[in-house]
Amino acid sequence: MTATDPALTALSQGWCALSLLHGKIEARIERALQSGHGLSVREFSLLGVLSRQHNGPGGHLQMKQVADAVVLSQSATTRLVTRLEDRGLLMRYLCDTDRRGIYTDVTDAGLALLAEARPTNDSALRAALDEAAKSPELAPLVRAVEELKAPVQVA
Template sequence: MTKEHAMSSETDTSPNIEMPTALEHRWHQLRLVESRVSEQLEHALQREHELTLSEFCALAALAYSDDGGHLRQQILAEAIPLNQSSVSRLVGRLENDGLTERYLCPTDRRGVYTQITDRGRNKLLQARPTYLRVLEYALGEIGRDDYLGRVLTGLVE
């Protein structure tokens, strides 16, 4: 840094930004943990089942719904969570693969429902052991990592 730059920094009138609060720091750490776990799940599901994590989560949300395997796309978007546009594209891919079907709501023609198909249920049944195995491994790995273990402990304190 030049002497002129150092001097101008001292007299700079830029707003002073405070250091992150403990709450901000914990939130950032939680996002890092979630990102690491999601990355491992994404990789395994893609490699072993040709499914993205979002596709797996959509199939799971549909299969586990109390409504016989179908949900309004708006509710599905909240369950995954993704925005409406992303869910529409996601459901389109699943539909092209024969894993879901879409239909209009009989009482509100603006509403679109997505139904998991038998093929979608079978795909979910095949992928779920991978999901659980990797999830258990990834969370265990985080617990064994001193720093990330402290992060998780700090989140619940």
Template sequence: MSLADGDRARGWRALAALQNRIEDRIERALQEAHDLSVNEFCALHLLSQAGEGHLRMQQLADRLVLSQSATTRLVSRMEERGLLTRTLDAADRRGICARSTEAGRRLLAKAVPTHNSALDDALAEASELPELGPLVTALESLDVKVEESASA
């Protein structure tokens, strides 16, 4: 292993540590305040950002970075809670789309401030750690819309 490979591996481990720290903080906050998981929040957020107000199940899986089966289980749980519905794709009747319900949109609106506050807290805490501070600085300097990148 070359020095560059070792640096890259350390960088990857630091990035994974930052991601885990952030996700854990957000998960706890969303569960406590809204009985909502990070994946449920992300699904509702992605659906709210979709131009047509819905996404095909494969698109949702790709954007959530989940398998088809994990996405199906997630959507089923959310459907049972009345947060979203599944419908046939009007453009291609073979496809199934997920669409948030009014209850899902209301819950998302309530959860966004909780999510943002937990994210801010996690980043502030991580920025104080020497191994994660540079990553937080780099993250805060980005001006990227992840959803647009994922759909490209």
């Protein structure tokens, strides 16, 4: 394949469209969450990931797993956790079985803010997708996003 290969050009255009859609969605949600709840998209995402932890086997995430889930480096995730902990939305504690392990839980205040912000996030996401669907280059990606289903969890 050469740099002018039509397959590479199409692939590059598809990637650019996906990046554009992501940017539009994230910017819309960021504005809505910041103005309505004083949360960034990353903070909302982190609270959401940590709120799904449970006390069963494998129910608490290590910092690397949290970082992977919110698509940040471990150091950026640690800084984000610290900011939310300083705001009283998270708390850290040592793992009972491995004193090197540190876990993070969402506080009641964090859960309340997450519940309050979730409709704002969902509404902003819907608005961003509706707006993007008007663009011929983004409409197929919007349809693909709308068709995605969360994986079914088997108990």
